[in-house]
Amino acid sequence: MTIGFIGTGEITRAVVIGMSTVEGEKPTILLSPRNEQIAAELADRFENVEIAGSNQDVVDGSETVCLALRPQDGEAITADLKFGTEHHVISFMPTYSQARLSRIVAPATRITLVTPLPAVAFHGGPTPVFPPDEDAIEMFEPLGTVVAVETEAEYQALCVATASLAGAYAYYETIADWLQGKDVPADKARAFSGAVFYALAATARNAPDMSFSELTHESATRGGTNEQVLTHLKENQVYTEFSKALDGIWDRFENAKPTSD
Ligand SMILES: NC(=O)c1ccc[n+]([C@@H]2O[C@H](COP(=O)([O-])OP(=O)(O)OC[C@H]3O[C@@H](n4cnc5c(N)ncnc54)[C@H](OP(=O)(O)O)[C@@H]3O)[C@@H](O)[C@H]2O)c1
Numbered sequence: 001m002t003i004g005f006i007g008t009g010e011i012t013r014a015v016v017i018g019m020s021t022v023e024g025e026k027p028t029i030l031l032s033p034r035n036e037q038i039a040a041e042l043a044d045r046f047e048n049v050e051i052a053g054s055n056q057d058v059v060d061g062s063e064t065v066c067l068a069l070r071p072q073d074g075e076a077i078t079a080d081l082k083f084g085t086e087h088h089v090i091s092f093m094p095t096y097s098q099a100r101l102s103r104i105v106a107p108a109t110r111i112t113l114v115t116p117l118p119a120v121a122f123h124g125g126p127t128p129v130f131p132p133d134e135d136a137i138e139m140f141e142p143l144g145t146v147v148a149v150e151t152e153a154e155y156q157a158l159c160v161a162t163a164s165l166a167g168a169y170a171y172y173e174t175i176a177d178w179l180q181g182k183d184v185p186a187d188k189a190r191a192f193s194g195a196v197f198y199a200l201a202a203t204a205r206n207a208p209d210m211s212f213s214e215l216t217h218e219s220a221t222r223g224g225t226n227e228q229v230l231t232h233l234k235e236n237q238v239y240t241e242f243s244k245a246l247d248g249i250w251d252r253f254e255n256a257k258p259t260s261d
């Protein structure tokens with residue numbers, strides 16, 4: 001199978017590295033020539049990767065075409081291309097609904113929305129997929145954790161939740177900064193805060209049947225220090241505000257939709 005990419009930027013780089021470093025058979029990958037530097041780096045590094053002469057050559061040479069363009073460029077660039085009924089189009093562009101894409105890539109009708117995160121490069125990325133197309137799931141499953149959903153609204157909610165990453169890192173930055181404020185050397189503060197972060201992630205991963213509420217409860221011994229910090233954060237609306245920030249992203253997505261959707 002040949003997978004084509006229109007737009008060879010940061011997320012294409014991560015996906016192509018992920019797909020080209022899986023165990024066993026690798027897909028043949030055809031890249032659009034732009035960005036030249038990233039395309040050349042990937043083609044030099046991996047035998048299964050080639051650079052096409054143009055965007056249309058990518059479409060003509062691939063059964064599956066991934067659209068990895070900036071949202072503001074995506075419609076104009078894609079509308080210039082000729083797709084066939086046989087194409088499976090996978091869009092990485094948030095705010096592009098299936099309805100909008102159907103108009104742009106007609107007569108192709110098989111359209112899947114996917115939001116891979118950069119950690120797919122080392123097979124550790126969560127990837128929302130809508131609708132649960134079996135081939136798209138099979139493509140992204142080796143790159144981490146696929147969460148395939150049945151409605152576009154669920155998919156949009158998962159895309160909104162990807163806006164929480166910087167805020168989550170900032171939580172661990174706060175711990176590291178606080179430690180440094182107490183004269184712990186910067187490298188040790190970073191190492192410790194990072195180790196807490198990995199330990200919590202591993203604990204949650206090893207207990208997939210426990211809800212986050214149960215994990216929170218288990219970590220907050222009654223009358224203990226964790227309970228004190230949790231109570232302080234809750235009383236000061238930290239999590240309420242975090243949730244409101246995600247509402248703001250949801251509204252941003254809604255406002256970015258063309259009125260015809
Ligand atoms: N980065 C992420 O973590 C991530 C995750 C999930 C989804 N996404 C979405 O995926 C899309 C791409 O994101 P990105 O971070 O990879 O952006 P990016 O690094 O800016 O990549 C966009 C690429 O499109 C290329 N391009 C511009 N005009 C083109 C044209 N006419 N023909 C072919 N290629 C053209 C750009 O080339 P130049 O560099 O030469 O301009 C650039 O390489 C966006 O819609 C983004 O929202 C990103």
